[in-house]
Amino acid sequence: xxxxxxxxxxxxxxxxxxxxxxxxxxxxxxxxxxxxxxxxxxxxxxxxxxxxxxxxxxxxxxxxxxxxxxxxxxxxxxxxxxxxxxxxxxxxxxxxxxxxxxxxxxxxxxxxxxxxxxxxxxxxxxxxxxxxxxxxxxxxxxxxxxxxxxxxxxxxxxxxxxxxxxxxxxxxxxxxxxxxxxxxxxxxxxxxxxxxxxxxxxxxxxxxxxxxxxxxxxxxxxxxxxxxxxxxxxxxxxxxxxxxxxxxxxxxxxxxxxxxxxxxxxx
Numbered sequence: 001x002x003x004x005x006x007x008x009x010x011x012x013x014x015x016x017x018x019x020x021x022x023x024x025x026x027x028x029x030x031x032x033x034x035x036x037x038x039x040x041x042x043x044x045x046x047x048x049x050x051x052x053x054x055x056x057x058x059x060x061x062x063x064x065x066x067x068x069x070x071x072x073x074x075x076x077x078x079x080x081x082x083x084x085x086x087x088x089x090x091x092x093x094x095x096x097x098x099x100x101x102x103x104x105x106x107x108x109x110x111x112x113x114x115x116x117x118x119x120x121x122x123x124x125x126x127x128x129x130x131x132x133x134x135x136x137x138x139x140x141x142x143x144x145x146x147x148x149x150x151x152x153x154x155x156x157x158x159x160x161x162x163x164x165x166x167x168x169x170x171x172x173x174x175x176x177x178x179x180x181x182x183x184x185x186x187x188x189x190x191x192x193x194x195x196x197x198x199x200x201x202x203x204x205x206x207x208x209x210x211x212x213x214x215x216x217x218x219x220x221x222x223x224x225x226x227x228x229x230x231x232x233x234x235x236x237x238x239x240x241x242x243x244x245x246x247x248x249x250x251x252x253x254x255x256x257x258x259x260x261x262x263x264x265x266x267x
Contacts, residue, residue: 001103002030004079006072007093008227011040013216015049020096020211022055026104029089031061032079037069037226042093069230076174083181092175094216097121099208106178109166109204112262116168116204117195118179123147124169124205126254127193127247146257147205149173154214159207167205167257170196176208190244205257 003021007014035043043065050061064078076090089106091097099105102121109119125145146167148156171192183195195201223231239245 001027001087001089001107002032002079002083002085004076004083004088004090005031005033005093006036006075006079006090007033007038007042007046008036008069009038009040009042010093011038011042011045014042014046014093017093017096018046018049018053018055020098021091022058024097024100024102025057026101027107028057028059029103030059030083030085032082033061033063033093034075034079035063035065036071036075037066039225039227069227071231071234080181086180086182087178088181089176089178090174092212092217095122095175095210095212097176097208097210099210102176102208105206105208106176109206109262110178110180112204115201117183117192117199117201118172118177118203120147120169120172120174120177120203120205121208122153122175122177122205122210123149123173124167124203124257125149125171125173126256127170128251128254130171131248131251143256144254147173147207148210148212151214153210153212156210156212159209162207165207165259166262168202168260169205169257170202170255172203172205175212176210177203190241190247193244193247204260204262 010017033043033046035046043063047063050058062082066075072092080088087107087110089103099121106119106121109116123145124147129144146162146169148159152158183191192203
């Protein structure tokens, strides 16, 4: 199993993130941190932490630093490509997983039947949600989403009421989420669309305890220099794959997240 972490200017919080992720783990794993052109020494701080602190379950830690920012999804893809294990868990650098044994839970869910396309520990929702304007999402019917999204991520205790449940969804949010490397291709939401259309597979959402105040998120910080330049360029040029955009435009209905019972694999 490999944990992939994209980071940007997380030097003040990287120690808490690494400690929390390692403390909640229950099985050995490789760790790939992809630092996206941080200007505050995040990569160096992470290296110092791994060199000075023993983490028994971390089999190997690799830290990469992009001299120019490429942004989160591209950083994920770099880590996914370099991972040498079938199962990959992506956890953003501003999200502390506080669910003991989260990794073992992800492994059980990935091995369940029918096989899911991925498993999220944060949120599940409909494809229709992606088509709405930012303002419209604040007034989304509650049945279209489950878990932590938007402002609700600042009140993580709300998931306590649904702990122990499993939801099958049209698509899920990353951070933390688990998938199999053999299924990878393109961005996350289009990934779920293709696996459903091609193989009838849906992702699962399993409520987990996380700590991720929105104020810690990289997207909430002022952009400057190369980060602003590359961001503006990507915003102009990267509008999504034609196939996925056509799929969103064609939607006339959706399947809200559904609570399900999952069956373990046969011995």
